[in-house]
Amino acid sequence: MASFFTSDTPLDPRLYGLDDAALEFFKQQTGITEENELKHHILAVQAKAFAVAPYYCIYTFVFTRLRISKHPKYQSALQLGRDCKSALLLDLGCCFGNDARKAVADGWPATQVISTDIKQELWDLGHVLFRSTPASFPSHFIAGDCLDPTFLSSEPGPSSQSLPDLSSLTSLNDLRGKLTAVHAASIFHLFSQEEQASLVRAVAALLSSEPGSIAFGSHVGLPKQGIIQGKAGAMRVKMYCYDPESWNKLWEDAGPFKAEASLKELVGLNGEIGWEMIWSATVITKSGV
């Protein structure tokens, strides 16, 4: 259940456009300061990535929008990274690693950021996009299927306090109970109702039980939960969408969380109205503080 372009859908360069903050970020990250050259560089990498993974977010340049930094919990998540020297941040469904790179640019130590995606190629293209190498951007990446319990299980992890060696992680299960923040944008809606519910439990199990630890992100939602099905231009869509109330309940059933979700109206490529659900789940103590 998801939304589909096919990799032979023609790309539309008219959708490209960086706002001031994104322009500054991409210039700084890539070292390309001439705007037209930067545009050609981004379009070239976009085409390579779309051939591998024809996602809407790649088609529409969502990866250039610094989305993590626009989330209402972003600043408080960054503060957690400042407050605790060993705090770990995970970006789930990271694509190029654009959001991880933004968090690192804003102060989260690169070596304490882990990104994960089912497609290694997208992470590798992230190094092409940002003109970096594993040495110049020493953040961690682990490829895997977040729906596979051998990679990410919803069972609680062992109670050990020690951190695994992040440079030799083989599965996200080694991180259970150890993460301060998990960011997840435009990934949950790719999955069925049951898979989304199970992934919520698995992400909940990754978070440290320290009050304040947080999962946050955004994806397609609905005012009343159900299936969106239809055609939007070249894209076929079939996705299960939770509404804020049912989404919050998934988190509250998964552990001691304060869950907050709201919908933002979006206009799609063909003028169709959709909703982005912006959500967070913050660990509270069992007494609710």
Ligand SMILES: C[S@@+](CC[C@H](N)C(=O)[O-])C[C@H]1O[C@@H](n2cnc3c(N)ncnc32)[C@H](O)[C@@H]1O
């Ligand atoms: C729509 S993109 C969103 C990318 C990025 N988070 C953003 O907001 O720009 C979804 C990402 O999830 C990844 N993905 C899809 N299914 C996955 C799975 N089962 N496990 C891990 N990653 C997956 C895709 O490869 C893709 O990079």
